[in-house]
Amino acid sequence: MSLPWRSSSLARPRTLSVLEGGIPFMRLAGFNLTPAKILRVQYKPTSVRMHWIDRAAKALLKRGKKHVIASGISVSGHIHIGHCNDVFIADGVRRALKELGGEGQAFWYADDFDPMRRIPWPLNEGELAERYKRYLGMPYINIPSPDSKYENFVDYFARPFIESLDDFGIEVKIYSGAKIYQSGKMAELTKTALKHANKIRAILNRYRSKPLPEGWLPYDALCERCGRLATTRSLSWHDNYVSYRCEGSDYVAGCGHEGEADFTKGQGKLTWRVEWPARWKLLGVTCEPFGKDHAVVGGSYDTGKLIAKQVFKCNAPYPVPYEWVSLKGRRMSSSEGVVFTLPQWLETAEPELLRYFIFRSKPMKAKEFDPGLALLDLYDEYDLVEQVHFGMVEASARRKKQFKRIYQLSQLRETPRRPVQRVPFRFATVLTQVMRDEKHAISVLISRGMLTDPSESDIKLAFRRLSCARNWVSKHAPERLRFKVAETLLTEAVQRLTKKQKQGLTQLAADLSSRDFTPIELHNHIYELAQRVGLKAPELFKAIYLALLGRESGPRAGNFISVLDKGFVISRFKEVAP
RNA sequence: GGGCCCGUAGCGCAGUCUGGCUAGCGCACCGGCCUUUUAAGCCGGGUGUCGAGGGUUCGAAUCCCUCCGGGCCCGCCA
Secondary structure, X not given: OOOHHHHOOOOOOOOHHHXXXXXXXXXXXXXXXXXHHHHHHHHOOOOOOOOHHHHHHHHHHHHOOEEEEEEEEEOOOOOEOOOHXXXXXXXXXXXXXXXXXXXXEEEEEEEOOOEOOOOOOOOOOHHHHHHHHOOOOOEHHHOOOOOOOOOOHHHHHHHHHHHHHHHHOOOOEEEEHHHHHHOOOOHHHHHHHHHOHHHHHHHHHOOOOOOOOOOOOOEEEOXXXXXXXXXXXXXXXXXXXXEEEEOEOOOOEOOOOEEEEEOOOOOEEXXXXXXXXXXXXXXXXXXXXXXXXXXXXXXXXXXXXXXHHHHHOOOOOEEEEEOOEEEOOEEOEOOOOEOOEHHHHHHHOOHHHHHHHHHOOOOOOOEEEOOOHHHHHHHHHHHHHHHHHOOOOOOOHHHHHHHHHHHHHHOOOOOOOOOOOOOOHHHHHHHHHHOOOHHHHHHHHHHOOOOOOOOHHHHHHHHHHHHHHHXXXXXXXXXXXXXXXXXXXXXXXXXXXXXXXXXXXXXXHHHHHHOOOOHHHHHHHHHHHHHHOOOOHHHHHHHHHHHHHOOOOOOOHHHHHHHOOHHHHHHHHHHHOO
């Protein structure tokens, strides 16, 4: 059927049924619609449901072609997957910009010159806590590492994160706040801020219940005597110097020292609310994701926007606020040790899954992560999205479009062209506990139809998943999903078997040696056998598990036995009733 | 005091920006199947006042207003 208004590819009617069924219905219902009105309904284009990453990229392109996307975190402890929103989103926008014909560069900025307000986990436990107390109020970069393998506190917490970024397909330039201050690059902007201290104070006071005092300066000097940053109050400034007194703060005492800090040499820093817009100016930031704490009215983004405009004469970046991630229902917190880090993620889940986790829902939607059983669902969901992407699973056009984009954003780099062969993670958790070696695992996977004529990369993916499954079983799985084939027959297990159960096992051993079974055949055979020897099926199952595992339940039996070495199973069953 | 998010099936959620096809997905559940299923079974089934009320509209889960419930953030400091 050809419809005249379909000439424009965009102006497709939403659906035909609306047109065909809708109008008569409306007439029947007594509505007197003018043709124009009907046409407007008909011409309604298919709604273009864009992923929020693309929406951000599109908005940026309206402003210009080249963009700098910022992300950054205060290195106040372990950097966890909640923090990843920042850098993952920044990188996602960069990628989307590129796809839309723009240019983007993303960076990650370590706020490593901020003072330590609280001793983070795990340094807040035992004797370490005592040792680290003295560093309260000092910049992170000047605090030693608890582990000699790392240069300092910042290296200790940030390096595992930074080094993992590549594994997640993140391409960002790394900056260090401390280094930037020490290099003198912030000197000019610091001077500008000091010159406009009154203006800045007025901006900040708009949102403060307790106004900043007269003579307040937006600068935190580093005390040359005690090395603290949080304790000083800036009194005045001249040339390149800010004079200060080390008075103390609410969480740590000052040393009383009075001195001068050279702001061209990194002897102090701008206070956060001013530092942020100064950084936008310095690095030409045009887009930045940030946590909802900054996004609140009167928060640092609001004041930063005004300071940027009025003091630094630049525009605030396009904001992408995001919600936080909780871990098993608790708010992730590096200081309290409620963390799940990137290296931890890689142990138990594929990197694509974390990207998927972040990009699947809107940024301001709170996310909940649970590495336990819920991770299985995440795997299944990811696999499903992948299958929809490759057209192996049917989905509505709208859903398909949405899934495809999320799938693309979840890829580390290029989106695979051909369908990927996946081992279902749930099966991987069983296989990894019984497989003898890689060759064996492959043959099992092939015999199950989970791998068909696998390529090298299919095999690689399968082993990556098996390795994740192994780690997951040992670290996050509930006890009932863990099992270990008993090295020798446990006498305790034998004692728990009835005479009939023993007979059943002996017979099963005989049957196994007389012919081959597929897993399903074997499973069915167990039922038949139970009946033959006068047992209820569950009793025979229990016997099998007791003999093999030393406990009463285990993975699906036919499956399980056929993965084990046949000779071993036969002799184990025979052993039960010598 | 201000702001944000959430409220849709038993549970977890998508859909809301940009109103429109029969409100969808996963898990759970229910029924059936191979005489029999413990952990890759297979097939079938939606079990729903879209938090409440009002408004706009030919049409509202979707837009507007009010309210209720839950969570979080800011108002010190990132």
